[in-house]
Amino acid sequence: MFLQSLLRSNPAFVDAAIELHQAGQIPANSYVLDLDAIATNAGHIVAEARRHQLSVFPMTKQFGRNPEALKVISSAGIERFVAVDMACARAILNGGFAIGHLGHLVQIPRHEVAEALSMSPAYWTVFSREQASAISQASQEGLQQKVLLRIYGCDDTVVPTHAGGFALETLYADIDHLSTLPGLTVAGVTTYPSAYFDRLSRTVTPTPNVRSMQKAATILKAHGIADVQINMASELSTRTIQLAAEGGATQIEPGHAFTGTSPYQIFADAPERQAMIYISEISHFAGSGAFFFGGGLYQCIGAVEHTPEALVGRSSVHRPSFERALLTTPPNGVIDFYGRLDYQAGTDVRIGDTVVVCTRPQAFFTRAFVVPVRGISSGMPQVLGVWDVNGFRASGAPAHTLRKQGSGPLTAP
Structure with a gap:
């Protein structure tokens, strides 16, 4: 339901997030904000x-x-x-x-x-x-x-x-x-x-x-x-x-309310758009499923019961392409090193693909990164840097993003 609302209210956000992750500007295990x-x-x-x-x-x-x-x-x-x-x-x-x-x-x-x-x-x-x-x-x-x-x-x-x-x-x-x-x-x-x-x-x-x-x-x-x-x-x-x-x-x-991730906003005719998603990356395959990097898979209490789904895709010539997959998160008490995706036969899923998860988040409770992006509404998305969940620049972010953080906004190719 959260995913359906996201695609209805802010599809450009999905496209931009996939492009920026595929370009290496958004690390796996990141909450991305549409400013x-x-x-x-x-x-x-x-x-x-x-x-x-x-x-x-x-x-x-x-x-x-x-x-x-x-x-x-x-x-x-x-x-x-x-x-x-x-x-x-x-x-x-x-x-x-x-x-x-x-x-x-x-x-x-x-x-x-x-x-x-x-x-x-x-x-x-x-x-x-x-x-x-x-x-x-x-x-x-x-x-x-x-x-x-x-x-x-x-x-x-x-x-x-x-x-x-x-x-x-x-x-x-x-x-x-x-x-x-x-x-x-x-x-x-x-x-x-x-x-x-x-x-x-x-x-x-x-x-x-x-x-x-x-x-x-x-x-x-x-x-x-x-x-x-x-x-x-x-x-x-x-x-x-x-x-x-x-x-x-x-x-x-x-x-x-500010990120459009309240359950009521998902169902009601509300003016707010969803503005926060979790981005990760396919790591490997095991059995019939694909595993993606975790760290931010906590779901806030009060979230609506629904069939957990994710989008998985990559950049293409014209715009990002993606497909749906069922999402399985680790049970309580198990560290979320990975999440798991299960999908129908014939679904095109590859290692390195972008994974988009949309739910009711609590970023501060996780060990994810937070990546604010501006310019999505104008078609010119820019990554402003990588922060930790405590609101400070992430010294533990991937080295290639740390080098870029001092050089101004990053723009999707």
Whole structure:
């Protein structure tokens, strides 16, 4: 389904990626970004958010915190980004951008709190009194850090690996305690997830967590806290921003929306185009299948069940040619040194062919490269370099790409 959407919404991206890989400009095991499409997507998202008077803090981990992607998103009017963890925060600052939200989904280790404060995040989510106290103790005199409280109610949806926060039933006491801490200002609340994608109806609906945040916001207002911020993340796109606004959001954190890789975008009549694919290369054959180099085959939770497919092809005289093949990724617990392709008899597959995989990615979780490309929409694709998934130039990239990274953009032949 992701592959069908890619071919429908952005076929030029597929052609350009195959050409650039075949020319040696994109290494195997790379997430490739169509910067032109990301810029267009960002324009749609920001315009819709402004229509509802919402602040936008983009999530960047999905595309490896890549600074070139941050630049084109920023051009749409984005001033600050969300840092899911400290690695994300360092990449955002290294790219020359400011942090809008820190500490959500991942809290800050105690010996890194002072560093985090020096980054001047606009908002900082705390899960506990202890994290709030650490911020207070490290804060400089006269400075106030705005914090958001991660809250949960008894019936809320909880992702086990993301669990934590202040219980709604004890929030009065927690706010009383936090209000005594110097250097700290309680500014609002957040949760995760605030929405979920229903695979059967193919719609996005609010989770019970939204009601809990609304109740928490009422409690904060009763404590004299004005202009309470309500931060919502998950399943955001141009078509679902209104849902967040109706739930009382003041801040949203779209991520997959910018690369068109949210499940809802795959099925809905959405203006965003897919702008991120995984590129690899056929390594060898074994039995009836072909194996391609892995390293980036992680599929994000929340991806839609589908028959995994890939495209496999090469350059031709007029334009790249490709064929479909079934994709088998390693099971959990097995290192993805390779992925496997199975295809019908008569399919023309050769060693060195380009493999195109399209799914719901989380580049930062992998050991892949990230390669931003501009100029696809004008027919003049240019590779801007090779980065790691932490948002820095990839010192471990193949030698031939490292030599080229210092000489400006690379253009498809």
